[in-house]
Amino acid sequence: MKKTIENIDVKDKRVLLRVDFNVPINDDGKITDETRILKEIPTIKYLLQHGAKLIICSHLGRPNGEPNQKLSLLPVAKRLLTILPLTKVKFAFDCIGKKTEQMSQELKSGEILLLENLRFHKEEEKNDPIFAKKLANLADIYVNDAFGTSHRNHASISGVARLLPNAMGFLMGKEVNTILDVIENPNHPFVVILGGSKVADKIYVVMNLLKKADIILIGGGMSYTFLKAQGYEIGNSMIEEDKVELAKEMLIEAEKRGVKIQLPIDHKCGNTFSSNVKAKITRNVNIPDGYIGMDIGPKTMSLFSKIIKSAQTVIWNGPMGVFEFDDFSEGTERIAKAVASIKGKQIVGGGDSIASIKLLGLDNKIYHISTGGGASLKLLEGEMLPGVEVIEDIEE
Numbered sequence: 403m404k405k406t407i408e409n410i411d412v413k414d415k416r417v418l419l420r421v422d423f424n425v426p427i428n429d430d431g432k433i434t435d436e437t438r439i440l441k442e443i444p445t446i447k448y449l450l451q452h453g454a455k456l457i458i459c460s461h462l463g464r465p466n467g468e469p470n471q472k473l474s475l476l477p478v479a480k481r482l483l484t485i486l487p488l489t490k491v492k493f494a495f496d497c498i499g500k501k502t503e504q505m506s507q508e509l510k511s512g513e514i515l516l517l518e519n520l521r522f523h524k525e526e527e528k529n530d531p532i533f534a535k536k537l538a539n540l541a542d543i544y545v546n547d548a549f550g551t552s553h554r555n556h557a558s559i560s561g562v563a564r565l566l567p568n569a570m571g572f573l574m575g576k577e578v579n580t581i582l583d584v585i586e587n588p589n590h591p592f593v594v595i596l597g598g599s600k601v602a603d604k605i606y607v608v609m610n611l612l613k614k615a616d617i618i619l620i621g622g623g624m625s626y627t628f629l630k631a632q633g634y635e636i637g638n639s640m641i642e643e644d645k646v647e648l649a650k651e652m653l654i655e656a657e658k659r660g661v662k663i664q665l666p667i668d669h670k671c672g673n674t675f676s677s678n679v680k681a682k683i684t685r686n687v688n689i690p691d692g693y694i695g696m697d698i699g700p701k702t703m704s705l706f707s708k709i710i711k712s713a714q715t716v717i718w719n720g721p722m723g724v725f726e727f728d729d730f731s732e733g734t735e736r737i738a739k740a741v742a743s744i745k746g747k748q749i750v751g752g753g754d755s756i757a758s759i760k761l762l763g764l765d766n767k768i769y770h771i772s773t774g775g776g777a778s779l780k781l782l783e784g785e786m787l788p789g790v791e792v793i794e795d796i797e798e
């Protein structure tokens with residue numbers, strides 16, 4: 403497990419907190435969605451209450467290494483002032499330099515200094531060591547809470563972390579330690595459910611979790627490539643021809659390891675890819691010519707639900723079908739309900755799976771909703787992200 407802010411002493415220390423304040427701002431300088439700022443407030447409050455002199459840094463948009471007033475973080479500083487009315491919030495018009503260093507030295511415990519957009523310097527994305535050193539000079543401790551950016555080798559993510567004692571904020575800490583813990587110490591049966599359209603996006607997750615899971619359920623668009631690999635008819639369903647061989651290898655590897663990869667045994671199909679097409683249920687695993695598989699069928703729904711309900715640990719990422727079309731949303735909903743019903747630990751990731759859980763009002767039944775997108779998938783692939791790797795381990 404990796405250190406979080408609860409494992410370090412920040413009293414009277416200058417703490418450089420890397421956050422994700424990449425929020426949409428309109429032409430009038432108004433923030434149109436402040437979710438990311440609000441989510442960061444618990445970490446900010448904790449650090450302030452524990453006596454930190456808080457220096458916050460973030461990227462915003464893609465300024466391509468040059469100052470761009472439209473992508474300034476000044477509106478965020480103004481918003482922080484209203485969210486935290488009792489806290490002094492200062493703004494540095496450059497994230498590095500003499501003036502900013504002086505401001506960091508004059509900062510008092512319980513005050514915030516927000517730095518201007520890191521990406522106004524091209525050195526940030528190049529992980530330039532001199533730029534990282536300049537950032538490190540502003541602080542005594544580094545805290546990363548920008549999990550969604552932690553798969554990038556940028557100066558404010560990995561470069562500066564190597565130069566200072568460090569830890570993770572609450573958002574990143576929960577995401578990283580929950581995923582690492584569930585992967586390392588799952589309670590069995592451990593069931594992994596993968597869906598969505600692209601085999602390429604999730605094949606490495608399959609590869610890594612084959613070493614840990616008992617059963618892997620595959621539904622959604624990606625299942626047809628696996629079915630094709632097993633020699634079944636898939637009609638006009640989506641297929642990644644160049645991944646059929648890899649899918650075959652994966653099925654062989656699973657068998658060797660004694661892990662079951664369970665594919666759909668029936669389907670809901672349509673003869674065109676449209677929202678008003680009438681759903682036809684196949685009699686078995688084969689899809690007739692001229693039909694497109696668009697959801698798992700009723701027998702699969704029951705089989706998958708039964709397997710999920712027997713699990714102690716579940717990881718779910720990706721819908722079971724084209725859930726945006728009413729007639730093809732049932733598979734994803736049935737899986738969402740089964741996942742939410744288990745007593746063990748569930749991790750749900752991927753925009754569509756999270757959306758269906760929320761739509762059904764089941765989010766409070768889920769152990770961890772993982773919002774880290776690509777970064778979470780990398781962790782599930784067993785890859786240590788540059789921004790996670792550099793964080794100090796908790797001493798046992």
Ligand code: AMP
Nearest residue numbers: 598599600622623695696720723724725
């Ligand atoms: P992903 O971004 O890879 O998780 O894929 C999510 C998308 O996959 C959703 O927009 C679904 O509509 C789509 N999808 C799931 N199943 C199918 C399918 N059988 N055919 C076509 N698209 C699908």
